[in-house]
Amino acid sequence: MPDLKTLVIDDEQLICWSFQQNLGKRGHKVYTASSAEEGLNIFKKVLPDIVFLDNKLPHMQGLELIELLKNINEDVYIVFMSAYGSVETAVKAVKSGAYDYINKPFDFEEIYVVLDKIIQKIKCRNEVQLLRRNRSEHLVFKHIIGQSTEMKNILNMAEVISRSQATTVLLLGESGTGKDLLARAIHNESLRNTKPFVTINCASLPETLLESELFGHEKGAFTDAHRQKKGLFEIADGGTVFLDEIGETSLAVQVKLLNIIENRVFRRVGGTVDINIDIRIIAATNQDLQELIHLKKFREDLFYRLKVFQLTLPPLREHREDIPLLIKFFIENFNNQFRKSIKGITPAAEMILMQYDWPGNVRELRNVVERAVLLESGEYLQAVHFPVEIRKQDQPLDTKNINTWFEIPDEGFSLYELEKEIIKQTLFKTKNNQTKAAKMMGISRDALRYKIKKYRI
Structure with missing residues (x-):
């Protein structure tokens, strides 16, 4: 301590x-x-x-x-x-x-x-x-699932940051992409890992309570301040403070945050004494901070002090190749939690999950797999247990005007090469217009992009 x-x-x-x-x-x-x-x-x-x-x-x-x-x-x-x-x-x-x-x-x-x-x-x-405030396991980088180029680059940079002397990190990305997990891993892999990791969601508290939580308060600072209270910054001295949804903070709080970052000093609410601290601040948001700056809702100087090291986590639809790994991980996790023995997922069900756009990202995928594991009575997850908004995309393509006859050669064929050739011919026919090609094949554009990357077309 x-x-x-x-x-x-x-x-x-x-x-x-x-x-x-x-x-x-x-x-x-x-x-x-x-x-x-x-x-x-x-x-x-x-x-x-x-x-x-x-x-x-x-x-x-x-x-x-x-x-x-x-x-x-x-x-x-x-x-x-x-x-x-x-x-x-x-x-x-x-x-x-x-x-x-x-x-x-x-x-x-x-x-x-x-x-x-x-x-x-x-x-x-x-x-x-x-x-x-913090009941999570000792999460480190190897626990974060992702073999795609995008995720590997993110984790490599996060590892460099964790072992550096950087005192501010900014994590950007849509809701559900895992910003909180990455923040915890950065702390746990750093030299600060024996010190506290404290987290607060800036959107969950009104401004007056947020100030009290972050900076603490003196006795009598406001009506209900019956005793002195240490804030999260003081408690976290030597460790890391994770400020989730930093874009929701008021301009008044932002001024105090800037002072902490620049001078490593703050005062409790109602206090007159400067308190020195040594902390790393990891801030995260799913908002466009530059747009908030334009709207005069976020301080430009604070933005540039936070983004000394900036990591942007990609939405799940942009690294679909990680979906099978995540499904496997979640099945194993929920098997242990619910005492089930699901062996995997059917190819048809997996394809539906691969083609879905996942607006809720990894968090939404986790919830879908949890639901399916709970409902499944067989050995493999079936698509019937997916929510209707995910299943409805799996509609059969109208083939009344398509010659679907294909004679299988005696020596057999490679399904891998066949799908690759179909995609190449469709792209050639549409002059590499991915939107038109995806529509012709009855799949989403993101699913086509995944296959193009998979087959290296």
Whole structure:
């Protein structure tokens, strides 16, 4: 986890110096104050994770300061220290909000024991917050299905990006093309993979809630802000934030995002303290951001800061050769999930799926296969279990004016070569007009493009 910020408030300079020396060796950033007033000011500026607080301070006792600190940040861990300890004082300190109590003089081994417990609690708290948002498996590039040239190029570039120091990535593509999966794989294959991956759909929240989710808020920042809350950027420090549907953010939020990208600093809603972070931002959208810029709905400077590395995921209709691989993968997946034993899909059913245009892309294909696996009682998926809008394209071609007689030679023939020759002759007849050729053969233009690529015509 990122280095912890620790504040020591004690009027004994030797104590403060000892904390700096000993905790500094353990990677803590240690701040010190010799009075309650100075400590309160530093606390507001740096928002430490842990405070070691002495009770006997000039002008104010440590017990009084505990409540002030907890009002600013309810999540801070306060370790109360006193050379005049009693059970009554310890109870008061804990009731006021202190996490633990240590008597002076102390040995730093005691301090380390307390620190280790606090660190574990902070880790657990952050993990719980992240698990609520992120329950997906450890996805890496080899889990993304695709052997087409288009997908191979995308994955090769994504691999380069993941291992680079790039702090911004922009993913473009239609809904259902797998932008969220690619974002997760980029994080998991990067040097940041031991740090958090947090995701938020910018279209799912109103502007006020989106700001609070991303940047956090201070207590009293708005009507329902009853306590301080860390935002996703702060939680993700050292890791990756995935902003899905970035095109839906308001211009006000875009200004703050630009500041984070350029300066690596932000403020909580209602806050006055700058918080430094180290994150990679992966933004995604299915919208035309340049069109939004033209309409004054998206900042041009933010667009160019995001698109340092830009990847455009192709729609499924443009890499149909991956459809059989995806079908096979989904069948295996749903066999395990539903305890089925489907062996595959019939050639006729597969051809229907190959010719469909898939406006919902891979997500729609996944849903269609899931439905078919659930309904199928045999060993192979049948077209009858596909939705009607997919099946209706499989209409027989009107052949009343076509001589369909074909005499099979005794030595047999290659169906592969026959289909290839039919396509070549049809293209020749239509002077390479793919739209006319597809219409003549009773298939979609995208299906013809797939076959042209398949047969290398």
